[in-house]
Amino acid sequence: MGLWQSRVSGSGALVIALGMAFPVTAQPIGATGTVAADARVIDIRAEDDCLAGSVPGARCLPAEWLLDGGGGTPIGFHALRWLFGTIGLTGREKLIVYSGPQGITDEALAVAALAHLAGQSRVFVHDGTTVDTADGGEGRSFSREAVYTAPMRTDLMAVSDETGPLRNRLIDFALGGGAVGFGSQR
Numbered sequence: 001m002g003l004w005q006s007r008v009s010g011s012g013a014l015v016i017a018l019g020m021a022f023p024v025t026a027q028p029i030g031a032t033g034t035v036a037a038d039a040r041v042i043d044i045r046a047e048d049d050c051l052a053g054s055v056p057g058a059r060c061l062p063a064e065w066l067l068d069g070g071g072g073t074p075i076g077f078h079a080l081r082w083l084f085g086t087i088g089l090t091g092r093e094k095l096i097v098y099s100g101p102q103g104i105t106d107e108a109l110a111v112a113a114l115a116h117l118a119g120q121s122r123v124f125v126h127d128g129t130t131v132d133t134a135d136g137g138e139g140r141s142f143s144r145e146a147v148y149t150a151p152m153r154t155d156l157m158a159v160s161d162e163t164g165p166l167r168n169r170l171i172d173f174a175l176g177g178g179a180v181g182f183g184s185q186r
Helices: 047-052 077-086 106-118 166-176
Strands: 014-017 020-023 029-032 039-043 094-098 122-126 157-159 180-182
Touching (some): 106 122, 166 180
Parallel strands (some): 029 122, 039 094, 094 122, 157 180
C-alpha cells in the first residue's frame, strides 16, 4: 500500500457547480505506483527530460513553470488553471503527478497540492516505481485544449500571517490536509 493510499476514499460526496459534478475525497492527495488507463499524467521534470522519455500519454508541465523557478513561489491560480487547460485538463480527471524514478519529491507534492486547491477532482503523486518511459511526453499547447472548469477549493485556503515559503505550506498540506495559509506578499 502506498504512502497515502489508506487515507484516500472513493468518490464520496459530489459538488455541483456550473451544472457539473465533481467528486470530493476525504484526503486531498494520494500516492500511487501504477498509472491507470483512465488517469491523466503530468510530468513535472524539465521539459527536455520529459520530451525525451516519460510515462505513456504524459503531458510535460515542468515544476519550475508552476513554482516560479528556483524560488518555489507558486504561480497564480488564474495562470495555473490556464496552463492546465493547455494540457487538456478540465478538473474532472484523475491526475497523477510524475517527478521521475526518484520517487515522491517536494516539487511533486507542491504541484499536487496546487492542483487539488485549483479544483482537480482526484490527485495522486507517482511513487517512482518502475514504469515504461520509452516514449517521450507531449508538450503543452500554446492555447487551451480544454477549459478548466472545476470549482476552486477556497474552503481549504485561509488568510494567514504565516511566514516562510508557501511551497513548504503546500507540501505540508499534501502530506496532511488541513488548510493552506496564504498571506500578503512582503
